[in-house]
Amino acid sequence: MKSLLMAGSAAIALAGVIAAPALAQSAMAQTAVPNNILLAEWTGPYDTVPPWDQVKPELFPQAFQFAIDEQRGEYQAIANNPQAPTFANTIEAMEKAGRRLDRVQTLFGVMTDNMSTPAYEALDKEWSPKFSAASDEIRLNPKLFQRIETLYNNRASLGLDAKQTRLLTRTYEYFVRNGAKLNDQQKAELSGLNQKLSSAFSEFNSHLLKDESTFTQASAAQMAGVPQDVKDAAAGVAKAKGLPAGSYAVRNTRSAVEPVLTFATNRALRQKVWQAFANRGDNGNANDNNAIIKQIVKLRADRAHMLGYQSHAHWRMQDTMAKTPERAMDLMMRVWKPAVARVHEEVADQMVFAKKDGLTRIEPWDYRYYQEKVRKAKYDLSEEEIKPYFEQSNLLKGMHWAAEKLYDLKFTENTGKVPVFNPDVRTFEVTNAKTGQLVGVWYLDTYAREGKRSGAWMNTYRSRAGLLGDKVVLASNNNNFTKPEAGKPTLLTLDDASTQFHEFGHAIHYLLVDVKYPSLGGSQRDFVEFPSQVNENWLLTRPVLEQFARHYQTGQAMPASLVDKIKKADTFNQGFATVEYLSSALVDMKLHLDPTGNVDPDAFERKALAEIGMPREMVMRHRLPQFGHLFSSDAYSAGYYSYLWSETMDADTWAAFEETGDPFNRAVADRFRTTLLSTGNETDRADAYRQFRGRDPDVNALLKRRGFPVDGGNAPRPERGK
């Protein structure tokens, strides 16, 4: 049931749960489990851990089929129970169902995200629609829904506590939202739509992965200006690709591309690298995603209409804090205007330098390069100056130190003690520093590699849920930092370091969640990014910098003057960062608000950007043909705004710490943990926020943090009440 109802714990790109129109097998639960490691109960320390070292693609078809059939049997037993429905025999029983399939899908999701091969891609393509069909088989089961509806209609007289009532209500609403009240013919159509969508998602993903596996070849002369560690890594890739000695290969992923765009003096190389990256999925070749996007958007619009909504965005936003697309758009537009104004200022600053190089205007492949020059001139601060102090292992220690100080979470490395899926994965035992009690295991997969999807994400292999007796959380962080050559340290940029803290914030959240029902362990989409973004704030606190930002060669602490410069440059580049993100979020929402769903993605993107006044010197962070958030699953569709919604709460939460004069104020941290983190989704999130802060979040905190003028205008606030 976890995968059905949890809105946003994992970044796993699986479309749903279960599968295949097979025979009803009510005796399934008694069937012997085949001898297949993927189906076996996990074993080992920490209340058992996944058998990563034994996962093989050829084991999945049997495991999928068996686990799907078993889950079908479990749900049929609930639906066909001759006894009248009770909370225990229906809702709680559903919470306990499908556990084996959850485990198999967890293993599969990690292999497709972190270790993909053609064999896994083929499996994903084949099984995604089957999982979708199996989910629908549950969600559209009339007997099951009848039991849920009966309970829902009588919920006031069932003697349920607040959490149980919330679970029942959410389960009922989830079923209705997904078609439980449609007639048989509509149900069949809906299920067909969902299966087509999941095939399309899988195809989109595989195209994107292929385009990100390409590279741009460059000579030593072309790489002039690029930092040595980046060049070393590019030389390593060139060698692995069998290119002649002395050449470099810039992989077509964000972490490889951005340093070249920031530092390469050779403008032609910057342009070439930028074009390859900005055009992923948009090259008119076998990996082109435009036709798939067109199909996805149309299918989504049709589905929304069938379910009684005017657009996919309206449908998707039912279970969010924002509630309606309009409220999300209001917040975005309030921040968009000052952000665009700031970009124009940033470009004017850049032109001072660009003119000296004979340029008459800034092109998108120039922005980062000249922005870096402005940073150096304005703040006497360069990325290269920071990096030697941001050695990854030191920063990990800083991150762990902060988590212990704030939440008593103690991290002790235990790499080698539990199986991992790649030798680069490090693991850490997590205990409560005060009681010594075991909390979980934290897996860290740091480096980019072929077959690993781009970006950074958190994932749980097991979450805490009292009903299931699951106490020890297994959480993982996944980044895509460039792997240094053997023996060299991993030096992070400020952006990478923030990403590391961000993903760790997700992990902290799930390590602290302490709920009874698994379905109340997740979060609404526009809440999910809140704990992670809050955690980014501790990176640039003085105690963390002074103790853990140590020069990788000399061991010297970061000089106070450099700390000051970093602090001073805090709002630098916020025009770029905000517009890059918000343009993507606005286009996402506009696309999914289109009531017909008949769009030409390329034309739509250009038109939507023109409407909002996108600065011509920039491009969206994710153009549609590579926007995995939107098209590799439904998860972030009409939902990319969530980061901003979450950041509104984040900025206001950080202000609560700052108001005390101590970023590690334990009283605030305790309140943050008990009201907002450990509660999962057991209570209304807007109510929980008010409990934490005594009021709704203040949007001005976010404007201030980004260095934009505070407007004091009509603040679109998260929904008041329910």
Ligand SMILES: [Zn+2]
């Ligand atoms: Zn995140």
